[in-house]
Every structure is written in C-alpha cells, then in structure tokens.
Amino acid sequence: VMLKFALNCCPACTQRSSNKTLHGDGDMLYNILKLGSRPGLASAIRYKKRTRRNSGDRGDNKATSPDYTKSEDPGEGITSPAGRRVTRSELRWSGEDRRAAASRQEELKLASSTFALTGDSAHNQAMVHWSGQNSSVILMLTKLFDFNLNSVTESSLWRSTDYGATYQKLNEKVGAKTILSYLYVSPNNKRKIMLLTDPEVESSLLISSDEGATYQKYRLSFYILSLLFHPEQEDWILAYSHDQKLYSSVEFGRRWQLVHERVAPNRFYWSKMGLDKEPGLIHLETSISEGQALYVTCKLQNCTDANKGKPFPGYIDPNSLVVQDEYVFVQVSTGGRPIYYVSAKRDVFTPMKLPKYTLPKDLHVISTDENRVVAAVQEWNQNETYNLYVSETAGVFYTLALENVVSSMGPEGNVMVDLYEVAGIKGMFLANKKTDNQVKTYITYNRGRDWRLLQAPSKDLRGNNIHCVLPYCSLHLHLHVSANPYTSGNIASKDSAPGIIVTSGSIGAELTSTNVSVFITSDAGNTWRQIFDEEYAVLYLNQGGALVAIRHTPLPIRHLWLSFDEGRQWNKYSFTNSPLFVDGVLGEPGEETLIMTIFGHVSHRSEWQLVKIDFRSIFNRRCTEADYQTWHLHNQGEPCLMGVKRIYRKVKPTARCVMGKTYTVSMTSGPCDCTEADFECDYGYERRTDGKCTPAFWFHPSSMSRSCTTGMTFLNSTGYRKVVSNNCTAGVIAEYTARRQQCPIQAPKGLHLVTSEGTLTATLGTNVTFLVFLEEGDGARTSITLDFGDGHALTYSNVSSIEDGIKHVYKAVGIYRVTATGENSLGSESAVLYLHVTCQLEYIHLAAPFVAVKNKEVNLTAVLLPSQVGTVTYIWWIGNNTEPVITLEGSVACTFSREGINTVTVQVSAGNTILQDRKTIAVHEYFRSHLLAFSSNLDDYNPDVAEWRLDVSRVIKNSLIQATGVREDQLLVTILPGLPTAAEFFLLPDKQLTEGKPEKSAAHLDQLSEVLLSALNQNLVRFTLRPGVQVTVYAAHLSAAPLVDTSENHSGSAMLMLLSVVVVGLAVFVIYKFKRKIPGLNVYAQMQNEKEQEMISPARPTESTPDSQRDLVTSLEILDTEFNTRPIGNCSFRFSLLRFMLPPLVVVFHAVASTWLLHEAHPVFLILCFSEEQWVQST
Incomplete structure (x- = not known):
C-alpha cells in the first residue's frame, strides 16, 4: 500500500482508493464490473475487459468493459473484444483442452452449484461481501450504473446463508423503491452492515447488526463521500461529506455530529492506541485559504476551538498531512521548494534529512512498518522514475536504497511505484528499475541494502533449455497489484504460504508487455519456474497448499486448473457445464479457502451467474x-x-x-554473527564500488553531534548503521556500530530563522510566529536572542524552550530586520530575516491639477488609505504613452506637450491588492483660475463623493455662464474634495481670437476674470440645490476693493495679511520645538537614548484624502512644490489645535496670494504643510 503526500490510503478505511476494500484480516469487499457493461471500448487494452473501479467513490463508476457476442459454435465463430473473428490457430489452448479431455475417459469435475440473479440482467456492477469467521453469509449488491447520467438507477440486494449456493433477494426488506449505492462492513464486527442509498433520490443509511438479515433506516442531512472506521471501536465512524465537512458517529451511523468544516478530502485519521493520549482523538487537515492548510487534532465529541490541538506550529501545504503508524508527515513549501517534516511517536516535527542535493520534486511514503520509513523521491533531474530512500527509526535521516524505480499513473491519477513487498518474508522486496532505458526487475532480502537481478528459469514450459546468462539476460516481472486477483498482470504472495510467489513476466534483457508468461517460485525468489505461457490468474487455496489457475481470456470458459505441488503439475477441472464469461473470483476469507465463488454471465445481456465451487471433496484427508x-x-x-x-x-x-x-x-x-552485509551506509555516507561507505563531498561527519549537550554523550557514526529489524549479534558489530563519545564543546552553527507560515510577509496587528533551528552546537547551553526589529527583543536560555515558536505582533507597517542570535561560551551565530508587515489597501485617490500649462512640469500624487500599507509599487499611465512609468514613490512629475484633454491613470500594487484611479487634465498654453467659496448651507448637503462634486460643478458652471455670458468652452469649474466646500474656476483662452498673440490672450483672460470676479462679488451667482435651499457663490477673498491693487506698489492690506500668515507659521514652528512642555499636545516620539528602531523604508506617510484648502497656485505658469519627506522613527504627532487652525489659514493665504499674483508678477510666497507624521517646511 502506498501513501503519497497528496493521497490517503489506509487498510481500515473505505476511502475508495482501490477496487477492493479490506475491512480486516481476510475480509474482502469487491467491486465487480460486468463484461459488456459499457460497449464500444473493447480494443483499448487487451485484458482490461474486467475494468474495476473502487467500491466507494461516486465519481469512479465510469468503468469501461468491452462488448462480447457469442456465436452458436463455441469453438469456431467467437468474436474477440476487438470485434474481429478469432481463428482456430489462435485458440491453441482450447484445442489442447479438447485433446486433453478426449484423452481422459471421464472429465474431472468439481462440486459446484450455479445460481442466477434473476431480474438483474441489466445490472452492470456488483459489490460482494463475505464476512468469513466461520460464517456462511454472503451479501451481494448489484447495480445498474448509467454512464450518461453518472448515477445508479437500479439496485438489488442479495443474501446467501449457505456459502453462496442460493441467494435471497432483499429489496422488499430495504424498500422496493430504495436505490442502494454502496455497501460497508465494520472491520471489528463483520455482523454489522451499512448500506448507503443513492443521494440523487434520498440520502439515508440502512443499518444491520445481524449480517444483513434485517435493516433499520436512518435519514441523513448530508451526502457521504467516504467513511473511516475506527481500528478498535466497532461503532465509531467518521464520514466525509460532499461539502468538505467531517462528521462522527459513536452509534454505527444512527446519529451523527459535526466535527469540523473545510476538511481536506482523505486527510483525516483516527488516533493510534499507545501513541495518542486519547482513543477518540482525530487527526485532520483543514483548509485555511488557497495554498494554506492547518494540521489540527480534535476530540471525537468535543471539537471546539478550546479543545483543538495544533501539533505543527504553522501552515502546511494543502493535501500533505499523512498519519501512518507512529509517524506523521507534513509538507511546507518555502521559496518554491518543498520541505518535508516528520514526527515520530507524536514528538516534535523535524525536517526530513535527505542527501543534501536530492532537491525533491515529489515524495511518497511507501512503508512505515518495522519502525522505519521507506520513501520514494522524485529528484530534480527525474521525470518518470523515483529513487528509494530508507530511514532510521526516527524517520529523520535517509540514505539511498535504489535508484530509478519505475513509476506509472494509477487509475485515479495517483503515482504508482513499481515496488512490491513480499508477504510472509520480512525484508524481501521486488522492484523494477530503469537502467539505460531498459526496465529490469531486482530483488532484495535485507530491506534494500543489497539488490540483484532474478535468475531466469533454466527450462521453459515444454522442457526446452533457456539460454539466459546474467547480467545480460534475466527474469523480469510485472509488479502491478490488482484489487481483484482475477485480472491480468497480477502478482500474489501470502503470509500463510511463505516463499511462494506467483506473477507474470518475461525473460530477456528487459521487461516487455509481449510474450508474457506466468512464473512461480517456491523458495522465495532463488529459482523460478514457468507454469503458463499465457496470462492466468492464480489464487491460493488451503493455506497455500494448493493453487487454482483461471485463464485470462475474452472467451467464455468452463475449466480451471489445480496444482497440489507448488505449481509443478496442473490438473484441469470443469466447474460448470456451460461456458461462462468470468467477471471475478471471490474466495472464502482467509488463506484457508476451500470454497470459491466465480461471478460471470452467459452474455452481457444475461443475468449474473454465481458459481459456488467446493474444493473439500478433492482432498483425501486432514494433514498430519x-x-x-x-x-x-x-x-x-x-x-x-x-x-x-x-x-x-x-x-x-x-x-x-x-x-x-x-x-x-x-x-x-x-x-547469526554480524557481517558487513548487515549494515547500510549511514546518513551522509555513500557506498563505493568496493562496498565501503565513505562521506559524501557535502557531508561533514563532525556535524552528527549537532544536538549534543555538554556533559552528555552521543553516538559518533562509523559511516554505517545497522539495517532496521536486523537481529544479528557479535561478529563485526563493534567495528560498525556507532561509538558513544563525550559531547564536544562547540560553538553554535547552522542557525535558521523562518516564519511558521514559511513566508516573508505578515499582516499588521496579527500574531507572527518565528521558528528558530540550530543544526550544530550545544542546544541546551546556547541562548537564543530574537530581535524583532521594532525595538523589542526576547532572550531564551536554550533552544529547546522555543520549539513551539516565538510569537510577536507588529503595530506599524514596514520592512523589519528580524535577527536571531545563538550564543554560548565558544561563539555565536546569527540569522537574519527581512519581514514585510503590511495592511490591506482600501482606497486610492489621484491628486492632479485640473488644468496644466503646456510643456510645464506637473506633479501627480497618489494618496492611499490607509496611508501606510507596506511596500507599494506605483504604475503610471500618462497621456498616450504606451509604456507605463513604474515607481516606488507616490509622486511623479511629468509635462504635457499637447493641448487638450489628457488622461492620467495610476495603479497601486500592494501585496495581492491592485487599485487604480484616473483623472483628466486640461492642458493649455495660458489660463486663469480663482478659488470659490459658498454660503455655509452647502456643507450640510455635501456627502463628499466624486459623483456629487461632478454634478454640483456642472450646476455652478451653468450659473456662472448665465451671470456673465462667458462661453462654455472657455470655462471649467471643479469642486475640491473635503469640507468646508470649496471650488475653483479656470478660464481658458479663446483660440479663435488670440491664436499666435500671447499678449492679447493674457489681456483677454484678465478681462474675463474681472467680469467673473465682479459678478461673484455682487452675489449674482446663485443656484438652487433643492427646494428651499439657495446657495450663493463667492470669490474666495474678504473683499475685492482692498485686495486688488492696480498700482505699482503692493497692497498694504495684502502685505499685512501675508505677514500675518508668516507670523502664525513661526508660532506653529515654536510650538513644535517646545511641544513637550505644552499640556494637551500628545506627542509619540522615540527618545534619542532608546535603541534605534530597525524599520526599513516604511511607506511614506501621506494625506488620506485630498484637502479642499490645498494651496493651489494661480499663475500664468504652474508653480509646483516638491515635498521631501523624512519619516522620524515611529512617531505620530497629534496637533489638535493645528487641525482647526490650518484650514482657514491656508484659505486666507491662498486668497491673498491669488489676488496679489493676479496683478503682480512676484512669485514669492510661503507654504506651510502639516500632517500627522511629518513636518515639512519649504520656501
């Protein structure tokens, strides 16, 4: 049985991962498909006519079987699966059968009886359960599966109490209209049966406690996809539903309780007695998000957050949890590479140590018995093959056992590795290895320590010598294990018949799919004999004391072959009077089988024929x-x-x-005395051609004392380790066994720092778990200091105290330099991690002028909300440029060389979020502008949304045109964001009047500006916002007379106002300097004597939304101010007073400057800008 990190498989669980489901020792549940169940696909594979899918998964019923037709003459006119006529020469075995039968006076017959499942001729699938344990009861569920509808449309339940001689139909007992889809049996009590109805009709369970004699029906509120029975408790069951929910029952399905939601399919496991603390503990994998999952443990009837356990500290890769025997495996991908972790005996997780440059692409856990792990690893340079690695008892350190083992895709998309563990002989494996593009079969008797080719038989079936010399020629075997033994390419061995292996294969330089014969060994693979030169299914009888062979053929048969001497001689017996298309064979549970049932049909349109064969009559006596x-x-x-x-x-x-x-x-x-053959190479060592183990070029033997504590001892490897489960004694054991030595005092080395999620990002305000690993050094005496990079640090006395990780919460966005330092008396080691702490970007606003001067530089600024979200990338699409400008700053300067409307788009990429905003800019060679104010009643109706601003701007523009007669194409009006409500109008030149005459254009704009200002000052511009709400539009200055000075000298009032602005600015500066002494001002700043915070390039603080009182410069030229900001630690200045002082201050200043600059060409002014986290003064 193979366990993959993306596929669950377990003996006690009906996870629909195979056609046969084992419910316990010898208890078999077969899913049999009737020949011809899906016509038209007969020529795909020669002997795949009896394609069977597993017994549980509703999506696996689309099995294909060929269509067969039978002629009147069974020897002549038989149609093959491919639809062609079969000639006499192709029926050689049938001719031999006839000649052999004619040579006998009386044909050998077996005691048999046939029963036809009347009324089920259309049914094309069957599930059969034979409980065994001295029970004569057989249950059989037949179904009609509609491949077009992908569902079961008819079903019948049959029960036999006489080993299959007769059957009783139980449809009336379960409900005449009930459609059954699946049959389950408790692995701990074979008398308990569970039937599942087809959910397309109803979702319910039928439960029996008397081997299917009577049933009770229970409704379900969910749709069962798979069941997992407890290995000891007969009534405990886990059920997985179609919506990824896991349910539990402690009453054999009579009542169900929800355990957990968002559970990964086939990633839930029962606890193991002796390893887990409680028998009712459940191991499961839950999906968190795409690409992330968690390994949690739950109590059976109390899976609350308070009772959940998290054995692995962090996220794992989806579909990677495997709990097998005493081992638990998970996978975590970091930087595109998978890291595999293992926990032995429910201890802490440790990274699996493969040879350094293995660089695995895929890993499967093949076996975990005998206290060791066998893993198949596909390395970076492999595509169709895997390398086998074996571990020590902890499952941590792996060494190479066999390279380039052949693999293939299973029927459900899972990877199948050509490795077969022989039953009855511990340590014996067969494997198919690809060498020089040839597939060869190898055998090992010591768990992969040594491998050799198989010696081919010396004679063929007819007694002719076979000239096959190693290593150029050998025997090669097909190692596919089928759910039903009556399939092609099957290999079989039994615990009750040690040393006997029956399989199909070929002789030559490599394994081929042609000229396939059946071979047997009765001495555990030392010698082989050919028993058939065509494919046969061979089954064990009488504890392996007899063998039964049934021919693989698309033709109907009525004979089988028996051998009582380990396949040396075979006798032919008839088991029925009429030839039968054989679909499957089921033996009495247990290798002591003496009763066998053959399932078949006369034609694909006929009902099922069940032939019970009793072999007891052919044996003379009981063995002595x-x-x-x-x-x-x-x-x-x-x-x-x-x-x-x-x-x-x-x-x-x-x-x-x-x-x-x-x-x-x-x-x-x-x-036996120990020899070199009882030892394999230890981790980090490689076997040379002479058989000696030497260190690999990347390995330092001294590193094996990595977890050693001063004052203690450790095992110093000799380069060898005893093969697990090897029981040799004395001999060379002292020479090859690791020697116990005093732990050396050494400095820490190989310190690793990672986050539990394996990522370099974290969300603001959430817990971040850091994991620290030390490869070498005295972990018990090495202190660990973790500096989080935000002014906080923690120190731990030893490494073992932080095995569960170190948690920390960041309170500010930025890139933090996190440093872990391990230190002892001999030295120190550091590891650095740069962590990006981010928060979700919610909003972006592009701040841009509404009108710009041609060929003059314009500043574009992207304002984010929240202002700090982490590392941000800005993508600017300006005008008609086909290539964007990409920056890490939120501002960019540009010029427009074409008059007209230009579009600017900015996209902001922060983490997985991308937002954008777009603005249009009117570009002209000349323009005039002025700020507008409104009566205070407008603020009550301003929702501060872009759509409202556009609509009101249009209304104001129409009001200005009506009051002044200005042409529509010469006037632009825009409402500024924020409160109090403010606006700005722009006067554009008339191209027809002033083209090529700048002086005339300027004069014309001055004239229009005077007209507009005059109308505004006389309160002539009004509009109705809603009934009863009249809004008046003003020019944004105190009065026109004192502010407008047409003389050569400056206006005294204007200069006085400007001087007032400067004085107030200086006052604010003084407040900043002495802010700590002023009550009511809360200032959060880092002291100079504190440790400097190691935050690298946090996002530059910017205003969350544009302010309506921004100092918009009015001039014939656009005068831009570049803001050079510098973040100061993690300070956050809170000037409550300035929040109220600044808006009117800027409005008054802007009005003064605007009026002054309209008449005086003296572009000298002061800008004061305040924000919560920065102070900028620019002149």
Missing part, C-alpha cells in the same frame, strides 16, 4: 505431522538474512491433505 517438511530460507545459498537463520514448516508437495483453519505458519530462527 508426517505431511509437513522444513524449508530453509536463503539467498543464493546464504542462510543468514536480516541477521537470523529462518526455518519454515510447510506441507509436502506430495501430500493432498487439508491443513484446516487452525493451521498457523511455523518458523524457527537462530541468530
């Missing part, structure tokens, strides 16, 4: 002690395997006797 012999396990004559000599007892090939259900495999063993 004299019928057994001993067999010594060996590898090419070497008796010591895995450190012991093993001697098995098995029945003699000449004895035709029944071993019985009480028979158990007997084995005696004796220890």
